[in-house]
Amino acid sequence: MNLILLGPPGAGKGTQAKLLEERRGLKQLSTGDMLRAAIAEASALGREVEAIMARGDLVPDEIVVGIIGERIQAPDCARGFILDGFPRNVAQAQALDEMLDEHGLGLDAVIELGVDDQILISRIEKRASETVGGPRADDNVEALRKRLSVYTEQTAPVAEYYRDSGKLKTVDGMAPVDEVSRQIDLVLNKAA
Known part of the structure; x- marks a missing residue:
């Protein structure tokens, strides 16, 4: 089963992805982790990614989709995968669909975690006020509003x-x- 979790920052995508890994044996895929792994492997692609990132540029969609295409072939993705945080725009979604089609795969579900932005902001305010030693640098209302x-x-x-x-x-x-x-399990059971 291959799926995407969508939702704004703080919606709980990472939490739900970890739970799905445990319950269903799917592999959560993080594009950031995949890019770092490509760099660590020092392959030609990894060196290209490293140079792009060293310049402070965003890694082009076709490279990211290519890395995902390689990664989903790994044995730990045999039961399926969860993309959390990708695709970030419609062009990436279209490129992902094309790549999956080339591999004879598809998406079984795209699940959006519907949330109320104002409640997310209130949660961050509460967490920041309760955090001993102060909140993380990116754990504040201003940063959340921007994200x-x-x-x-x-x-x-x-x-x-x-x-x-x-x-x-x-x-x-x-x-x-x-x-x-x-609720996610209900959606996935119907998609299976």
Whole structure:
């Protein structure tokens, strides 16, 4: 089973991906981890990625999709994979679909964790006020507002792209973790 988890920062995608790994034996794939692994391997592609990142540039979509294409062939992805944080825009979603098609694969589900931005902001404010020693540098309302803005502008259209293809299912990301997991399982059971 191959799936994408969508939702803004703080929606719980990482938490749900880890739970899906445990329950279903799927592999959570992080593009950041894959890029770092390519660099560590010092392959031709890894050296190219390292040079791009050293310049402070974003790694082009075709390279990221190519790395994902290689990674999904690994034995630990045999039962399926979870993409969390990718695709970030419609062009990446289209490139991902093309690459999966070339590999004879597809997406079984695209699950959006629906959340209320204002409640996310309130959660961050509460967590920041309760954190002993102060919050992390990026764990503040201003940083979250910026990340939410970027998500709304660039990534939210990905949900529409998958909605138009009939693959998108939305669950209540504001529910308790166990309830969100139950809703995701219902979606995946219907997709299986």
